[in-house]
Amino acid sequence: MDKIPLLVPLMPTLEQAKAYFAEIDGNRHYTNFGPLSRRLEQRLANDLGVEQENVTTVSNCTVGLELALQARGLPLGARVLLPSLTFVATATAVSRVGMTPVIADIDAEGWSLTPEIARDATLREHIDAIMPVATFGNPQDPALWDAFERETGIPVIVDAAGAYGNQSAGSAIDVVFSFHATKSLGAAEGGAVVSPDPQRIQRIRALSNFGLDVRSGTLVELGTNGKMSEYHCALGLASFDMWEQVKEDRRELYARYMARLRAACPSLQFQNKPESGVYPLMAVLLPEGKDAISIGNRLSNAGIDTRRWYTPALHQQPALRDCTMVGEPMNANRLAGRIIGLPFFLGINDAQIDHVCQSLAAELES
Numbered sequence: 107m108d109k110i111p112l113l114v115p116l117m118p119t120l121e122q123a124k125a126y127f128a129e130i131d132g133n134r135h136y137t138n139f140g141p142l143s144r145r146l147e148q149r150l151a152n153d154l155g156v157e158q159e160n161v162t163t164v165s166n167c168t169v170g171l172e173l174a175l176q177a178r179g180l181p182l183g184a185r186v187l188l189p190s191l192t193f194v195a196t197a198t199a200v201s202r203v204g205m206t207p208v209i210a211d212i213d214a215e216g217w218s219l220t221p222e223i224a225r226d227a228t229l230r231e232h233i234d235a236i237m238p239v240a241t242f243g244n245p246q247d248p249a250l251w252d253a254f255e256r257e258t259g260i261p262v263i264v265d266a267a268g269a270y271g272n273q274s275a276g277s278a279i280d281v282v283f284s285f286h287a288t289k290s291l292g293a294a295e296g297g298a299v300v301s302p303d304p305q306r307i308q309r310i311r312a313l314s315n316f317g318l319d320v321r322s323g324t325l326v327e328l329g330t331n332g333k334m335s336e337y338h339c340a341l342g343l344a345s346f347d348m349w350e351q352v353k354e355d356r357r358e359l360y361a362r363y364m365a366r367l368r369a370a371c372p373s374l375q376f377q378n379k380p381e382s383g384v385y386p387l388m389a390v391l392l393p394e395g396k397d398a399i400s401i402g403n404r405l406s407n408a409g410i411d412t413r414r415w416y417t418p419a420l421h422q423q424p425a426l427r428d429c430t431m432v433g434e435p436m437n438a439n440r441l442a443g444r445i446i447g448l449p450f451f452l453g454i455n456d457a458q459i460d461h462v463c464q465s466l467a468a469e470l471e472s
């Protein structure tokens with residue numbers, strides 16, 4: 107058997123994207139909020155059940171997080187609470203707009219920064235904003251965070267990079283998605299910010315265009331170049347054409363894979379998240395006493411590619427060593443070294459899934 111890759115991105119083929127590219131040839135509009143970008147916003151808005159004025163595209167999720175923070179008008183140095191178990195971009199986005207990451211623990215079941223953890227943190231530390239993460243596609247409950255924001259007045263921005271298809275929009279909070287090739291809806295690079303406040307969306311859009319007021323040509327505030335090009339929007343639209351099928355296929359694959367993992371590896375543990383979710387990856391928890399490095403090495407010898415997502419955790423990263431932490435992140439410390447990403451992609455076949463399950467079982471049950 108050939109090596110089983112960790113992940114095979116699912117992107118539209120030339121054939122599937124061709125009509126959109128031809129439109130760009132005709133429009134001669136290549137970026138700066140062209141017609142395809144407006145169409146992608148419309149499709150996102152329809153899919154999420156919001157209005158087009160509640161959505162703007164951005165060049166990627168990381169920039170979207172930066173601009174969403176900036177659009178809340180927080181002062182330099184503002185303290186932003188985020189979970190210890192996340193991709194590094196959650197933290198770099200905060201630092202790069204001059205704010206200060208404050209690292210909180212995750213909950214043991216959903217592996218996420220929950221409203222309860224955030225509430226506790228605000229009693230112990232000064233917190234100006236919160237950036238919960240839809241960890242491994244596990245959606246945050248928008249109603250709980252809407253209530254949190256309304257009660258505390260603390261802005262909440264959800265990093266839902268890998269949760270398109272699972273994460274819904276809020277009525278107070280902002281949500282940011284990634285359309286990176288490795289996520290569930292791919293445009294190679296791209297992202298979107300969804301906000302209940304159309305003025306915030308306008309501000310984020312202006313910030314993604316350097317902070318210029320285009321009509322007067324004045325620089326209103328310091329933004330960046332964070333626009334999603336028409337070519338990337340073309341790929342996003344072509345991905346949307348396959349979206350219903352992709353959702354169905356990903357759900358079916360996840361259910362089939364989980365059933366086999368549960369049967370073959372009874373000691374394996376799982377993140378508590380909706381079984382019917384649309385997931386771009388498979389991250390599982392090894393039983394206590396096992397570590398992901400040695401199991402990963404042994405699976406590699408069996409021809410299976412794995413990844414240690416998100417390890418080291420944020421508070422263990424050299425560039426973030428000086429960050430403030432809200433106490434010891436006990437759950438993150440307990441879980442991070444045991445989480446391992448298994449091969450997961452549309453097109454993986456039953457023989458490959460069985461090889462993963464049986465190889466993992468041989469390591470665990472020995």
Ligand SMILES: *Cc1c(COP(=O)(O)O)cnc(C)c1O
Pocket residue numbers: 166167168169192193195196239265267268283284285286296297
């Ligand atoms: C993928 C990911 C990002 C980065 O998204 P980009 O679109 O590549 O910038 C940020 N946060 C999390 C949790 C992610 O999984």
